Amino acid sequence: MQDQIDQETQEVGTFEATVERSRQLEAQLVKTPHEFRVLTGDRPTGRLHVGHLFGSLQNRVRLQDLGVRTFILIADYQVLTDRDTFENIADNVHNLVIDYLAVGLEPKPGQTSIFPHSHVPELNQLLLPFLTLVSQAELGRNPTVKEEIQSAGLTSINAGMYTYPVHQAADILFCKANVVPVGKDQLPHLEMTRTIARRFNERFAGNLPVFPEPQPLLSKAPLILGLDGSQKMSKSRGNAILLCDTEDTTAALIKKAKTDSERRITYDPDKRPEVSNLLMLVSLCTGESPEAIADRIGDGGSGQLKKLLTESLNAYLKPIRARRKEIEQDPERVRDVLREGIREARELAEATLEEVRSVMNMNI
Ligand code: TRP
Numbered sequence: 079m080q081d082q083i084d085q086e087t088q089e090v091g092t093f094e095a096t097v098e099r100s101r102q103l104e105a106q107l108v109k110t111p112h113e114f115r116v117l118t119g120d121r122p123t124g125r126l127h128v129g130h131l132f133g134s135l136q137n138r139v140r141l142q143d144l145g146v147r148t149f150i151l152i153a154d155y156q157v158l159t160d161r162d163t164f165e166n167i168a169d170n171v172h173n174l175v176i177d178y179l180a181v182g183l184e185p186k187p188g189q190t191s192i193f194p195h196s197h198v199p200e201l202n203q204l205l206l207p208f209l210t211l212v213s214q215a216e217l218g219r220n221p222t223v224k225e226e227i228q229s230a231g232l233t234s235i236n237a238g239m240y241t242y243p244v245h246q247a248a249d250i251l252f253c254k255a256n257v258v259p260v261g262k263d264q265l266p267h268l269e270m271t272r273t274i275a276r277r278f279n280e281r282f283a284g285n286l287p288v289f290p291e292p293q294p295l296l297s298k299a300p301l302i303l304g305l306d307g308s309q310k311m312s313k314s315r316g317n318a319i320l321l322c323d324t325e326d327t328t329a330a331l332i333k334k335a336k337t338d339s340e341r342r343i344t345y346d347p348d349k350r351p352e353v354s355n356l357l358m359l360v361s362l363c364t365g366e367s368p369e370a371i372a373d374r375i376g377d378g379g380s381g382q383l384k385k386l387l388t389e390s391l392n393a394y395l396k397p398i399r400a401r402r403k404e405i406e407q408d409p410e411r412v413r414d415v416l417r418e419g420i421r422e423a424r425e426l427a428e429a430t431l432e433e434v435r436s437v438m439n440m441n442i
Contacts, residue, residue, distance in 0.1 A: 093262075093265075096265065096294060096296065097296060099293065100293075100294060100295050100296040103257065103293055103295055104295065104298075107141065107144065107146060107257070107295075108144060111141075111144040111145040111146045112145060112146075112147075114146050114147070114256055114257050115146070115147045115149070115253060115254060115255045115256055115257065116138075116141050116146050116147065116148050116149065116255060116257045116258070116259065116295075117148075117149040117150075117151060117249065117250050117253060117255035117257075117258055117292075118134070118138060118149075118150055118151070118258065118259050118260075119150070119151040119152070119153045119195075119246070119249055120150075120151075120152060120153065120174060121152075121153045121154075121156050121157050122152050122153075122154055122157060122167055122170035122171045122174050122194070123157060123161075123170060123313075123314075124170060124313040124314070125170075125173055125177065125313065125320045125321065125322050126174065126177040126320070126321050127311055127312075127313060127318035127319055127320045127321065128302065128311065128318065128319045128320075128321070128359070128391070128395075129302040129304075129310065129311030129312070129318065130177075130321075131181060131321060131398075132299050132300075132302055132359075132362050133261070133297055133299045133301070133302055134259065134261075134297060134299075135177075135178075135181045135183075136181070136299075137259055137297060137298075137299065138150070138183060138259065139181060139182040139183060141259070142182075142183060142184070142189070142190050143182075146257075147188070147189065147190075148183075148189065148190040148191070149190075149191050149193075149253055149255060149423070150178060150183065150190070150191065150192045150193075150419075151193065151194075151195055151249050152171055152174055152175075152192070152193065152194040152195065153194075153195055153246075153249065154167055154171060154194045154195065154196045155195060155196055155202075155238075155245065156242050156245070156246075158236075158238060159236065159238045159239040159242050160226055160227075160230040160232065160239060161230070171194055171416075172409070172412055173322070175192060175412045175415055175416060176322075176402055176405045176406060176412060177321050177322070177402070178192060179401065179405050179412075179415070180321065180398045180399070180401040180402040180405060181321070181398055185415045185418060185419060187418065187422060188422075191418070191419040191422045191423060192415055192416065192419040193416060193419035193420045193422075193423045194416065194420075195249055197416075197420045197423075197424075198252070198420060198423045198424050198427050199424075199427075200252070200424060200427035200428045200430070200431040201248055201249065201252040201423065201427040202245075202248065203431055204247075204248035204251065204252055204427075204430070204431065204434065205241075205244060205245055205248050207278070207434060207438060208244050208247055208248055208274050208278070209241065209244055211273075211274050211277040211278060211281070212244060212270065212273070212274065212277075216270075216273075217240045217241060217243070217244070218240065220240075220243055220266050220267070220270070221266055222243075222263050222264070222266050222267060223239060223240060223242070223243065223266075225263075226239070227239060243266070243267045243270045243271075244270065244274065246267050246270070246271065247270060247271040247274040247275070250268075250271050250292055251271065251274070251275055251289045251292075251430070252423070252426065252427045252430050252431075253423065253426045253427070253430070254289060254290055254426075254430065255290075255292050256290045256292050256293065257292060257293055257295050258271075258292050258293070258294055258295065259294075259295040259296075259297065260294050260295070260296065260297070261296075261297055262296070264294075265294060268292065268294045271292060272291040272292065274289075275287075275289035275290065275291045275292070276291055278434075282434075282437040282438050283437050284437075288430075288433055288434060288437060300358055302355070302358070302359070303317075303351060303352075303355040304316075304317025304318060305317045305318075305319070305331055305332065305334065305335035305336065306335075306336050306352075307335070307336045307337075307351050307352025307353075307355055308336075308351070308352075319331050319332070319391070321395065321398060321399070321402065322399070322402060325392045328388060328391060328392055328395070329388045329392070332356075332384050332387050332388045332391070333384060333388075335352070335356060335384065336352045337352050337353050337356070337380035337383070337384075338350055338352060338353060338380075340353075341377055341379045342376060342377050342379075343357070343372045343375040343376060343377075343378065343379065343380070343382075343383055344372050345357050345368040345369045345371075345372040353380065353383065354368065356380075356383055356384070356387050357371050357372055357383065359387055359390075359391060360383075360386055360387050360390050360391075362394075363390040363391055363393070363394040364390050371386070
């Protein structure tokens with residue numbers, strides 16, 4: 079029991095330290111954006127939603143606009159770790175790019191690149207030396223992997239599932255990214271990337287490190303719950319508002335959102351998570367504090383809250399949806415973005431793989 083408590087205290091302590099380091103990193107990013115390379119990734123499993131927008135997309139656009147070199151990796155191989163279907167991968171990749179462009183990511187050579195990792199063979203090849211730097215026991219201990227196995231209800235687990243955090247290290251290190259914006263669930267993966275970078279440098283690179291140990295940048299955005307108010311917003315849970323939804327669909331979804339039986343609207347995330355989540359969404363759209371919005375609605379009840387959210391969210395998403403429609407008409411533009419992203423990623427990956435071969439004594 080004491081052991082367990084010690085372990086928990088230690089984990090909380092570690093997490094607090096991570097939060098603090100992330101805060102300092104944030105300040106440095108603003109001061110010297112050109113010293114950083116940011117890499118983030120998404121699996122192409124469906125359309126992006128409002129939770130992604132407020133939770134991560136806006137932050138990526140902000141970093142890009144600060145002038146930070148930005149890599150957006152589409153982790154298409156990772157889709158195969160926990161599902162059988164792959165029919166929709168191409169369509170999902172295409173729509174991810176549309177969503178990225180619609181929210182304000184602007185691919186430019188040397189500035190922002192978007193690419194699927196399946197098209198960057200030299201990146202994937204890094205997986206082979208990296209796999210020799212971690213033990214099977216370490217792979218089996220990853221809490222996020224364990225949770226994903228459980229929530230996907232997998233009875234037979236493929237080796238890709240246990241090894242994808244090592245693949246993710248290749249995703250991050252091929253371009254020597256030093257900052258990775260993440261949610262809490264991705265921290266174990268980033269720790270593995272740091273371990274791999276450190277062990278690689280120690281084992282092969284003597285006094286000239288090949289890889290940086292990338293730092294996590296924790297999201298400051300509040301966790302956006304789904305319209306059921308009980309869990310994180312996610313398309314697979316059917317509780318999400320998609321960026322590509324119409325205004326009418328948005329209105330219908332909000333109308334069905336779960337609230338509680340108390341008429342007076344108050345902001346109390348612990349006791350009234352559903353109502354508070356809706357208030358937070360209004361707040362993110364209008365900039366007004368959730369408490370002030372609650373006061374203004376008062377006895378107007380959840381009907382008025384939902385009406386306000388529908389109006390504010392549809393207004394907020396209007397320019398994004400208009401851009402989305404426009405880009406949808408131009409599939410060649412989306413392909414160009416990917417082709418250019420792949421070209422740049424390959425150039426970097428080739429140079430890194432060359433260095434890696436060289437320190438491993440594999441040059442001919
Ligand atoms: N595992 C991440 C997720 O499920 C996706 C991902 C793949 C990623 N490669 C990455 C995230 C590299 C950050 C960096 O969301």
